[in-house]
Amino acid sequence: MAQITPPGIGDIGADPFFERSPYPFAMVKTILGARFRFDSTHPALLEPVEAAYGGLPRDVPGSPLPSFHLELRLSPRRPAPAWDEPPPVLTQSGAGLLCGIVDAANYVIIDHGRQRALVVVSEDMLDWPYHVRYELIEFAVFVLAARGMDLLPLHGACLGTDGRGVLLLGASGAGKSTLALHGLLEGMDFVAEDAIFVDPRSMEARGVGNFLHVREDALRFIDEGPMRRWIAHSPTIRRRSGVEKFEADLRQGYGHVATAPLALVGAVFVSAEIAADEADMLVPLAHDDIATRLLADQPYAAGQSGWHRFVHRLSEMDVHVLRRGRHPRASVDALRSLLTSRHVASA
Structure with missing residues (x-):
């Protein structure tokens, strides 16, 4: 895979929480009768979104759709991880947030009260597209939909x-x-x-x-x-x-x-x-x-x-x-x- 440099990490001291990191790539999908907007720092993270939700059959809604927002952030490639496949997602909660954690560079933070989520994926994790899609992105989508739509x-x-x-x-x-x-x-x-x-x-x-x-x-x-x-x-x-x-x-x-x-x-x-x-x-x-x-x-x-x-x-x-x-x-x-x-x- 070609080297990918995530935007917005050039001066880590000036923006340690990546609050000013741009999300120049976006995609909107209708999923489970709701509108999901995906903003991403890199187009590679929109590929599993398209793989999961592109081309789904769509019904005609009778009322305005609920809306949810996911931010997808690519983090730098790490040294070769010491595992044959990504470890299982560990879940945690607190302060109104739900978390799914693979490791320090791959995790999901869900604020279901505000109908938003952050998904962080490292470059090397892109070598495991099924896990990125199924255990990180779909995890966030399903939790937001269930909590936000009382399903x-x-x-x-x-x-x-x-x-x-x-x-x-x-x-x-x-x-x-x-x-x-x-x-x-x-x-x-x-x-x-x-x-x-x-x-x-x-x-x-x-x-x-x-x-x-x-x-x-x-x-x-x-x-x-x-x-x-x-x-x-x-x-x-x-x-x-x-x-x-x-x-x-x-x-x-x-x-x-x-x-x-x-x-x-x-x-x-x-x-x-x-x-x-x-x-x-x-x-x-x-x-x-x-x-x-x-x-x-x-x-x-x-x-x-x-x-x-x-x-x-x-x-x-x-x-x-x-x-x-x-x-x-x-x-x-x-x-x-x-x-x-x-x-x-x-x-």
Whole structure:
């Protein structure tokens, strides 16, 4: 990589806090129904922004968009770090600020009260574009959106049809991503996979439909053709758990990404258990068990504003455990049955 000299660091004594450092590069994106402005000291830091949020489907807002502001600052290249990959982000809070820290030269400071954030990235960290995008920039965007728009952040996915959606919840490895993939291939509306944001007042689910992350073993259920090649030729990313997944870009035109939030009609906890009979794939959860399962599945969301309202509203809907069928298409059919039955009942 060519040497990059961040502007504004020529006289560190005169401006030790970089308060007069210019941000000559800017980009504005509509994300999660809000307006995000990114100001940067160097164009290289706008590349992961474009990679994450460029070309997203846009809905037509019915009211002015909430606005958020991120400052992206490039810091000087450091001596070769003594790690094979960047260490995990450490989180901290205080004085109304939220922080995500990789090290002294790579961190995020979020002032959600003022709807602003600072993201600092060192030159050498640009050699790790996935970590810059996913663990620094997207981290800041998601926290600002959740706190600033009173959305509940969930680890899961969401599929739907005709403006209605079903949450896909469950432990990592249970098969949420594979189910989301086949729902997409079968023509369902895809909201997002990995991070879903729910408004507990309206029970509408939204997300960033940019990437789908699936393991290589998911390809065995896909016939040879353009769809399989699209996934198999996608870049791979390595999660902190060590699991490697394809990162398939949904903006290449495969499947239908929802252009507006979906009104939730229920949720399924995806299970790795295989159903003996496909007629028994969906197991209704007792009303008294729903809150317990949600708390165990979403520990971070359970501590956020709006959690109790969300649990109450979801408990009034259809919540099931979804066991696997012989093929993921059977699971997609089960999801469709939930959406159809709710549609008929509410008509």
